[in-house]
Amino acid sequence: MGPGLLGTSLGMAIHARDSAMRISVWARREESRNACLQASWCHEASDNLEEALSGSDLAVLCTPVVHLSEILGKIGSILPANCLLTDVGSTKAEICMTAEQAAIKNFVGSHPIAGSEKSGMDYADSALFEGRPCFVTPSENTSVENADKITAFWKWLGMRIIQVAPKEHDRILAQVSHLPHLLASALCNFLSKQSRACREGAGQGLRDATRIAAGSPKIWSDIAQHNSKEILEALDLFSEEISQLKHIIANQDFADLEKWLEEGKAFRDSIA
Amino acid sequence: MGPGLLGTSLGMAIHARDSAMRISVWARREESRNACLQASWCHEASDNLEEALSGSDLAVLCTPVVHLSEILGKIGSILPANCLLTDVGSTKAEICMTAEQAAIKNFVGSHPIAGSEKSGMDYADSALFEGRPCFVTPSENTSVENADKITAFWKWLGMRIIQVAPKEHDRILAQVSHLPHLLASALCNFLSKQSRACREGAGQGLRDATRIAAGSPKIWSDIAQHNSKEILEALDLFSEEISQLKHIIANQDFADLEKWLEEGKAFRDSIA
Numbered sequence: 001m002g003p004g005l006l007g008t009s010l011g012m013a014i015h016a017r018d019s020a021m022r023i024s025v026w027a028r029r030e031e032s033r034n035a036c037l038q039a040s041w042c043h044e045a046s047d048n049l050e051e052a053l054s055g056s057d058l059a060v061l062c063t064p065v066v067h068l069s070e071i072l073g074k075i076g077s078i079l080p081a082n083c084l085l086t087d088v089g090s091t092k093a094e095i096c097m098t099a100e101q102a103a104i105k106n107f108v109g110s111h112p113i114a115g116s117e118k119s120g121m122d123y124a125d126s127a128l129f130e131g132r133p134c135f136v137t138p139s140e141n142t143s144v145e146n147a148d149k150i151t152a153f154w155k156w157l158g159m160r161i162i163q164v165a166p167k168e169h170d171r172i173l174a175q176v177s178h179l180p181h182l183l184a185s186a187l188c189n190f191l192s193k194q195s196r197a198c199r200e201g202a203g204q205g206l207r208d209a210t211r212i213a214a215g216s217p218k219i220w221s222d223i224a225q226h227n228s229k230e231i232l233e234a235l236d237l238f239s240e241e242i243s244q245l246k247h248i249i250a251n252q253d254f255a256d257l258e259k260w261l262e263e264g265k266a267f268r269d270s271i272a
Numbered sequence: 273m274g275p276g277l278l279g280t281s282l283g284m285a286i287h288a289r290d291s292a293m294r295i296s297v298w299a300r301r302e303e304s305r306n307a308c309l310q311a312s313w314c315h316e317a318s319d320n321l322e323e324a325l326s327g328s329d330l331a332v333l334c335t336p337v338v339h340l341s342e343i344l345g346k347i348g349s350i351l352p353a354n355c356l357l358t359d360v361g362s363t364k365a366e367i368c369m370t371a372e373q374a375a376i377k378n379f380v381g382s383h384p385i386a387g388s389e390k391s392g393m394d395y396a397d398s399a400l401f402e403g404r405p406c407f408v409t410p411s412e413n414t415s416v417e418n419a420d421k422i423t424a425f426w427k428w429l430g431m432r433i434i435q436v437a438p439k440e441h442d443r444i445l446a447q448v449s450h451l452p453h454l455l456a457s458a459l460c461n462f463l464s465k466q467s468r469a470c471r472e473g474a475g476q477g478l479r480d481a482t483r484i485a486a487g488s489p490k491i492w493s494d495i496a497q498h499n500s501k502e503i504l505e506a507l508d509l510f511s512e513e514i515s516q517l518k519h520i521i522a523n524q525d526f527a528d529l530e531k532w533l534e535e536g537k538a539f540r541d542s543i544a
Contacts, residue, residue, distance in 0.1 A: 113475040133473050162472050175463060176470045180481045183455055185536030186513045191447060192539035198448045200434050201405050202543040203385040205484040209452045212477040213540040217533035225526045235518050239511070241458045246507050254497045261489035264457030267464035268485040271474040 001026040001052065001071070003036050005115060006088050007062030008124035013157050015041030016126045026052035035121060050078040058153065060110075061087035066222050069098050076102045086110045086150050090173065091226040092137045092166040100139060108150040109137040109166055111173070112159060119216050130158035135173075137166040174230035179238060181220055182231070184213035273298040273324065273343070275308050277387060278360050279334030280396035285429050287313030288398045298324035307393060322350040330425065332382075333359035338494050341370050348374045358382045358422050362445065363498040364409045364438040372411060380422040381409040381438055383445070384431060391488050402430035407445075409438040446502035451510060453492060454503070456485035 033045035099107040138147040305317035371379035
């Protein structure tokens, strides 16, 4: 459901692994449905949720986070009894709670860390998920069986699974994804106010460091809205790190600065 | 002088454009001199400054910034009368002032924005300079003729020239290079103190955003030491940007956040 960058890549990735698997698309826009129907991975496309879900064993919600609440509100009554439901939303606490309140017992939240600063089906890639991490976020009421099935699905697509509670996911993502994104945007905002030579003198380091700031402002504003509490906390903790750095430099304590840079390098090398 | 990543790449780049040009290396370590002598671009190598400079039309100091003062202190008396001298140091105000105090009238500061988080001659690349920006920083006493010659030299290697005064260079570099580097390190330091899932959940966005934090702690500590005043000012201005961001999120003003993200994206797109 929702053939954007992730949804379309998902269809392509499933089809690449098992071309016999029947893939049904739900999309609001006729243009999107037609584009999907012209691709080999898509077998059916509908703008009717019930029709799209009919006969499905697994449904994956790939719509923007802002539309998830609305869809979760009405999907409970039309989801086939044996159909497992998951999503790919960037925040999980609110989504998982909404699914629980809507009494969708076969829902397990997911968040595949795969994507691009580009959006839309034109940038879809069947290899998007391979080797990438994927959060699976069962809540207290999720059955182990359902959590295992969703885990197996993403593993089948080549992903590395991290299983944590929905709230823990949001805290981690605020730190590891939302904070870096906002810092890159803050850096770009700051530089845009400085001399023109800041553009002309930009090196590859700055380009890499700020690549994520080219992401969709709408999508990232929505993400921030859905995880504002955790993001503010991450920003506060990060500001403490900056204060410590200023203190080190103001004290001209460059042996300490080197040690601090060593610690940063050790973390960066560990995720290389 | 100083066959590290930049010095060696420079030798290779010059040789690739004009193999008849005589390239003489100055290096303290015998191992470095031997490695250079085995390469096709290097014609002579010496640990004696006077010997290395003898007969040269142009000398380029590619030693780490910390050694520049010492070398500039003694090079004045042995520099051939018609030999132009430049350097590739990451900070310019102090270096240019030292050259002036040492009365080296044929010195013009340079800073080619080319490099890598890797260091050492093993990573040298003859194409390192192509299409990259290069600051040329004449001081008040630099002759237009000398500034033009140094400009022509870097242009010949394919670089885009930005000519500014040494102090202006340092302010720009603090904003466009040193600040991004320290922010990437601060982010890595911050994340290293959080849950293990921050490592496991790291996506490509975080990897790109923090690539520069893998740079040499010694080199970057030295750079910070030579530009601490401008760096502290950039950190203060950046902190204001972060405060503004916190304010927007705390006020749940997500239309404003989207606008702020748009402004960041516009800058990033402009340096793509």
